[in-house]
Structure formats: structure tokens, C-alpha cells
Amino acid sequence: MKLKKNIAISETGFVFDPTTGDSYTLNPVGMEILSLLKEGLELEAISARILEKYDVEKGVLERYLYDFLGLLKQYQLVEEDDEN
Amino acid sequence: MKTKITVAVSGLNNVDNPGPGIPVVRGIRESTFFEPRIVGLVYENLEPGAYMHDHVDKSYKVPYPSEGSGILMERIRDIHAKESIDVLIPNFDSELYAFMKAEPELKRLGIHTFLPTLPQFEERHKSNLPEFGEKYKIKVPKSRPITRIQELKELEEDYDYPMVIKGKFYDASIAYSFEQAQIYFNKIASKWGLPIVVQEYIHGTEVNVVALGDGRGNTIGAVPMKKQYITDKGKAWGGITLDDPKMLELTHDIIGQTHWRGGMELELIRTDKKELYLIEINPRLPAWVYLAVGAGQNLPEALVKLALDYSVEPFTAYTVGILFIRYSYDMICSLEEFQTLSTTGVL
Known part of the structure; x- marks a missing residue:
């Protein structure tokens, strides 16, 4: 899963999709996840980074992470690897 | 000077x-x-x-x-x-x-x-949209001009609700039942006259393009926009420029085929499958044209130059992600x- 190339993320957590004109705001953790996706990291690597940095159980993180990634898909901000 | x-x-x-x-x-x-x-x-x-x-x-x-x-x-x-x-x-x-x-x-x-020339103006009329779509191989919703309320009933065989009820120049309302359609028919007909155009409702997001054609098939400029906030009159209170090559491609295609002369606004619906349906061509620059100026394409100036026979180089770029916000004063x-x-x- 990759973040679409033209998605713009500001330092304040503002996300803009220039194709649809839609914009979103992220909390700091959401912003971190999106930045890691933008860097091209795989899900396991993102999960590992967050677990390393925050005091959170793996199961809890994964549940929220998958929910969040589902939202990104729903808003068409990401593309599956085979779409490239 | x-x-x-x-x-x-x-x-x-x-x-x-x-x-x-x-x-x-x-x-x-x-x-x-x-x-x-x-x-x-x-x-x-x-x-x-x-x-x-x-x-x-x-x-x-x-x-x-x-x-x-x-x-x-x-x-x-x-x-x-x-x-x-x-x-x-x-x-x-x-x-x-x-x-x-x-x-x-x-x-x-x-x-x-x-x-625009008279034939260009006539063929893009809302009531001629199906023929326009067929002629230029552009996706358009099914639509039909009607002059009597009874015809609404007849349309129910081919169209599902909601239907879009449109005036010949302005106004459009979405009707979810025959009763609503009847009300809108009367309301719009008393304001703008007949025919009323009934259009199939396409599910998706409305997006628009302001463009200028030189009358020889060239697009002098085109800027796509999505309305961010719509008033109760269906007008844009705010809008943002988009980076959508498909919208530009469609605009170039329409202007190229029709040899459109002058300003225009394309009203489009982008479906979830990312298909673009043309729902209307307004044969002039729209009220939000200043967004194009702000994005780097001064289309009104270019139109004046074209009118005075100056040669005008097509714009090739615009700023993506800038907004207009309308205010009253x-x-x-x-x-x-x-x-x-x-x-x-x-x-």
C-alpha cells in the first residue's frame, strides 16, 4: 500500500488531495503514519516504528492501524502496490 | 506602455x-x-x-x-x-x-x-445534450426536454428517481418523487419558460472546468475546480483548483472537436468509478473565473486579446490547490x- 504520489501533507497535519480537491486534518500519530507511508515503508515496518516509540499493545495498535488504513483507502488517498 | x-x-x-x-x-x-x-x-x-x-x-x-x-x-x-x-x-x-x-x-x-458561433451555442443546449454526447463521443446523462407535466409520468418508464429538473437557462433541482418533480416543473417553468429538461441523476461529485477556446480547436486555457461549499441556490461559495489530467483531457477534446470560440464552463460529474459525465456546457466564462486568474491563467484578458485579433499563446500551467472564498460586502x-x-x- 502506497500513498498516492500527489498527496500533499503539511507540517500541521493538513492533507490535501489535489485530484479530488478534498482535504483532511490528522492528529500527530496519524501524521506520523502517513509520513512513514510516504517514505515507502511497509505496514510491518510502520507498526514496528510506532510500537518502538509509543507505549501501546501490539493488538491495540494493529486494530487502530487497520481502521486508519481502511479510512485512507475509503478516501482514495492510497493505492495498492499492484496499481502502480 | x-x-x-x-x-x-x-x-x-x-x-x-x-x-x-x-x-x-x-x-x-x-x-x-x-x-x-x-x-x-x-x-x-x-x-x-x-x-x-x-x-x-x-x-x-x-x-x-x-x-x-x-x-x-x-x-x-x-x-x-x-x-x-x-x-x-x-x-x-x-x-x-x-x-x-x-x-x-x-x-x-x-x-x-x-x-461562440450560433451552431456551437445551439448544439450544446441542455435539451440537445444526448445528441451532443453521441456526436462527440462524450459521456452524458440521459435527458429529455418536456413541455407538459404529463410527460414526467411517461418518463418514469425510462428514468428512476431521483431525476434532475432543469430550466432552459438556469436553475436545477433534484426531485425524489413525481410530486416533487411536478413542483419543480411549475416553479422553474414560471421563471424561465419551457421546455424543462429532465435529466438522469448521475451519482458522484460535481466538478467544473473554466476554459477558453480560440475558435480553431485550440484550448487557450483551462482550470478545473471543485466547489468546496455550495449555497442553497447551488452556487459555489468556495472552490479549489484541482490537478486532474482527465478533466483537462476532456476539455481539450471538446474544444478540439467543436472548435469552441470563447469562454465556457463545463459542469461535470465524476463517478466513484472515476468516469466523467458532462452535464452541462455554459457558453461563457463563469462567475468563478477569477479563480483561474488567481491560479495564473488570466482568461478574461486572453478573451479580450482574441476578440481584438492579437495572437495568444495557450496557457500551459496553473496553480493547484488554491481556493476562492466568496464574500458579501x-x-x-x-x-x-x-x-x-x-x-x-x-x-
Whole structure:
């Protein structure tokens, strides 16, 4: 899963999709996840980074992470690897 | 040194459902090439543009086109005798026909326009949209012009609710039942006359393009936009420029095939499958054209250049992700100004 190339993320957590004109705001953790996706990291690597940095159980993180990634898909901000 | 010109502009009703006049004037005033004198053509005493002296140098009342093109042209000749108009930009759909018909005479008088041709204007009518789609291989919703309410019932065989009920020039409402459709039919017909156009409802997001064609198949400029906030009249209160190559491709395709001459606005629906349906072509620059100016494409200036036979290089870029936000502003005007325009027809 990759973040679409033209998605713009500001330092304040503002996300803009220039194709649809839609914009979103992220909390700091959401912003971190999106930045890691933008860097091209795989899900396991993102999960590992967050677990390393925050005091959170793996199961809890994964549940929220998958929910969040589902939202990104729903808003068409990401593309599956085979779409490239 | 800039070239001095006089440009006559209508559509100065800069109200909550604004005409394109003032945004067009702002573009022309920001020209690096022209030093314009702006002559406003107003239909009503309270059209704000007539009182916006930073934008409009002098305003003249003109008769509605429905009173006859002869009377309208007589008034234009009278104004031209005083102002020496170089370019005339009509901004209302309802007056375009009269000015297109008068184009040869305007030319004789030395007044330049840059309008669509009559065949271009006619074939993109809402009521001709299915034929337009078929001719140019463009996806359009099913639609049919009707003149009687009974025809709505007949349409139920081919169309599911919701249906879009549209006026021939302006207004559109989404009807979810026959009863609603009936109400909208009567409401829109009493305002804009018949036929009423009934259109299949396409699920998706509305997106728009403002564009300018040179009449030879070239797109001089095009900027796609999505409305961010829509008023209860369905007008954009805010909008943002998009980076959508498919919308631009479609615009180039339409202008290339039709050899569109002048400004236009494409109203499109983008479905969840990312297909683009053309729902309407407005044959003039829209009220949000100043967004294009702000994004780097001064289409009103380019239109004036084309009208005056200057060669114009097509724009190749624009800024993505910039917004317009419309606001209302109360001007304080003296009774003297109001009475002068009301009684003499000149301000």
C-alpha cells in the first residue's frame, strides 16, 4: 500500500488531495503514519516504528492501524502496490 | 506602455448568486497588456457593479433582450457613440443569443466580441445534450426536454428517481418523487419558460472546468475546480483548483472537436468509478473565473486579446490547490447615485 504520489501533507497535519480537491486534518500519530507511508515503508515496518516509540499493545495498535488504513483507502488517498 | 481600450461588460449583478461581470472585469483590470476603461451594461438599478467605481468606470442601463434585439442594439449604438467600445463581453446566457445574432452589425460598428458561433451555442443546449454526447463521443446523462407535466409520468418508464429538473437557462433541482418533480416543473417553468429538461441523476461529485477556446480547436486555457461549499441556490461559495489530467483531457477534446470560440464552463460529474459525465456546457466564462486568474491563467484578458485579433499563446500551467472564498460586502451609496441611474440610465 502506497500513498498516492500527489498527496500533499503539511507540517500541521493538513492533507490535501489535489485530484479530488478534498482535504483532511490528522492528529500527530496519524501524521506520523502517513509520513512513514510516504517514505515507502511497509505496514510491518510502520507498526514496528510506532510500537518502538509509543507505549501501546501490539493488538491495540494493529486494530487502530487497520481502521486508519481502511479510512485512507475509503478516501482514495492510497493505492495498492499492484496499481502502480 | 499599455494599450488603452474600452470594454463593455454585462453581468454586474454581484449578489449572492453573482453574474460573471465583476470577476471578468477584475481579470481585465489586472492585465499587463491593456489599460482598460470599463463600461458597465446593467439591467437593474441595484446591480452592485454599477456602484463599484474601482471596477466599473461608467454604467448604462440597457433593455432586457426579451424586449427585442432591435431595442437592445439601438441602446448599444447610443452607448457606443459616447464611449467608443472596442470589446463587448456579454455575461448572461439569456443575452448571448441576441449578441451573437448582432455580431456582424457590432463588427461594422467596430465593436469586437468573442462569442461562440450560433451552431456551437445551439448544439450544446441542455435539451440537445444526448445528441451532443453521441456526436462527440462524450459521456452524458440521459435527458429529455418536456413541455407538459404529463410527460414526467411517461418518463418514469425510462428514468428512476431521483431525476434532475432543469430550466432552459438556469436553475436545477433534484426531485425524489413525481410530486416533487411536478413542483419543480411549475416553479422553474414560471421563471424561465419551457421546455424543462429532465435529466438522469448521475451519482458522484460535481466538478467544473473554466476554459477558453480560440475558435480553431485550440484550448487557450483551462482550470478545473471543485466547489468546496455550495449555497442553497447551488452556487459555489468556495472552490479549489484541482490537478486532474482527465478533466483537462476532456476539455481539450471538446474544444478540439467543436472548435469552441470563447469562454465556457463545463459542469461535470465524476463517478466513484472515476468516469466523467458532462452535464452541462455554459457558453461563457463563469462567475468563478477569477479563480483561474488567481491560479495564473488570466482568461478574461486572453478573451479580450482574441476578440481584438492579437495572437495568444495557450496557457500551459496553473496553480493547484488554491481556493476562492466568496464574500458579501455592504457598499454605502448615496441616494443621488441611485436616482441618477434610475432616472437617466447612466452612472
